[in-house]
Amino acid sequence: MRVTERGLLQLAARGSESARTRLARAAQAASSGVRVDRPSVDVAAWATSRRAAADKITSDARGKAIGSARDRLDAMERSVSDVQDMLGRTRELGIQLTTGTMSAREREYGAAELRSLRAAALAALNARDVDGAYLFAGAANGAPPFDANGAYQGSADTRRVELGPGLLGATEVTGDQLDAPQGGLFTTIDAMIAGLEANDPTAVRDQLDTVSALIDRAGLARGAIGERARALGEADDARRELTEALVKRRDESIGADIVGAATDLVDAKSTLETAQTVAQQLVSLLRQG
């Protein structure tokens, strides 16, 4: 085939252009560490990376929700533990103050202490979390769960949060779970206070079994809180593993193989240098002709 000077020069120019394009791509991948920066480079890899990125956003949000729920459970555990201790002291007082050697005055002092314990228990069970939501009101945590008389005003429904895809978990216990079948927490303490003020040890003694049952109920509530916290912890561990896998999947699908990218860059540079040398030699040769 007949080859003209113009044809030779155009061939050399196309070679240089192609080598420059390849060098630019290799440099971009090597410097940014990203192989796929848009779908047209590799649609499947890009789609995988976007799916993984979206799932990571979801996973991070779940992590925050689980974290909030665990904080509430920690606060609940502290409150219920305090209430259990108060019930223990109530039982001690009940036993002490119903012996025959106690005077009416001593029983009055005992009643005053019980009143103080009652107020502390009410405060503990009407405590709020950092957002101002009541801890033991169930789903209706905008208002105090117990009124001044100690009657439960909260909801029987509890809040749930998302632990995983399609998986919801309970995150609280309600204040009414602390009442025993034999009697409510505050009605029992009120009855003991009344008995002590009336200097009636029999009335006080009649409440001691209920107090023991209330202590057991508090223990059960703490167990339930612990169980929920454990479930949340396991869900969060699984979530963290999933998040790590998602980040890995995202990076692997669009990331550049650094060693490969560096090799590509060296190759592309060498190809460009060769193309430029050929072009220069052609120009020189044609000039001589």
Added chain:
Amino acid sequence: MGATGLNNLLEVGLSGLRAARAGIGTAGRNVANANTPGYVRQSVDLRSISGDPTNGGVRVAGIIRADDAILAARERTADGLRGQAQTMQASLQSLEAGLTGGQTSIVEAIAELFGGITELSARPTDPTLRTQVVDRAGGLAARFAQASAEASRARRDANEQVGSLVDEVSRLAAAIAEQNRVVHGAGQADPAIVDERAVAARRLAELTGGQAIVDDQNQLRFTLPTGQALVDGRVAARFFTQPGATGDPEVWVQTGASQLPVTGPNAGGQLGGQLGGLVGFRDGPLADTRAGLDQLAFDLATAMNGVHQGFAGADGNAGRDFFTQPAVVEGAAAALSVNAELVGNPALIGARTQGNAEGDNAGLIALTNLRDARLAAGGTRTFVDQGIDLLGNVGAANARASAELDLRRAATDALAEQRDGVSGVSTEDEMIKLGELQRAHQMSTRFLSVVDELYQDLLNRL
């Protein structure tokens, strides 16, 4: 030999000089135009003048263009295919960059909105998290609006380019018709005009995907892929646009009183070339993307509103939309916006079952469930997956178009090399030819000197 014979010999010598000079001039023209785009190498067509030894000589029958009609036709076809791939690929590349460039696309914005609702579900009365949800919903609406604006820009750009190229087609057709007129009147067609006409025909092919044929009267006829004649001898059709049913300009061709559509549903075929690529992009991948964006925005708003209306905000009232409900699918992406009531007071987000006290998060859990529900693409995909599919389709189309363009470029490069071999100017060849012609001129001059001496001899003897 008498004077008449000597005169004839003079004529023989002069014809040689004229032929050599024509050849030298042609070689010079070739060298001067070695880099002129579209220039076809020329050579002199020399014919011997027959007669007895004292008559004859050589005559210049004309100028031969070193052209290959079949190769030229293949080039025009290749130019049309390359032009179509070029505009399609460039348009798709621009659209892809607009939709997927930047940190956050629609896909991430959808995931972030549902993520915000998940966070809020654990602390439903937290005012900061409520505001975050409304802000993220606003951010999603902004992403949809931005994507819609990108698609609108692409549509505007394509239509503007169509208008501009249609004007160019009309000008080229008129120019070819005029060149046909000039060539028709002349006995020997001026090679420069024939070259110009060939360049114009190639450009027309690049723009429309049509094909040219030169008849035995040296008249070029250019036909569109849809069958209409754009140029027929000295008559040029007019290319123009008028709005189609979608409001986009459609291309029409007018010959005399007859007007026919070249693009659109009533066209009798598909236009090729750059125009075909632009119209194909506008009515194909771009239209699909615009429709897909609108449908996704509509489906998302409808689904979220359907759930949100069933739950109450802080005021205890249910029945509110989350997004302002789009009336129709078309335009839903550009129009998507968060309910102004929620923007003004994020506490009105329908978090709880109506009748329940504050702190209930049933509404938020119900909204979160929409994230994994297959409510997009006719109930076959989640919203995130549909967003990925929508954007991925643009990328896939760009990848296909890029591969097609590379193929077409390789084909036109290969044909250009072949054409250069047939029609291109090699200065070395021309220098060699020049040397030969110079020698021929010298020999003719020497011949004339000999004839002149013979004349002198004759005169001296008379």
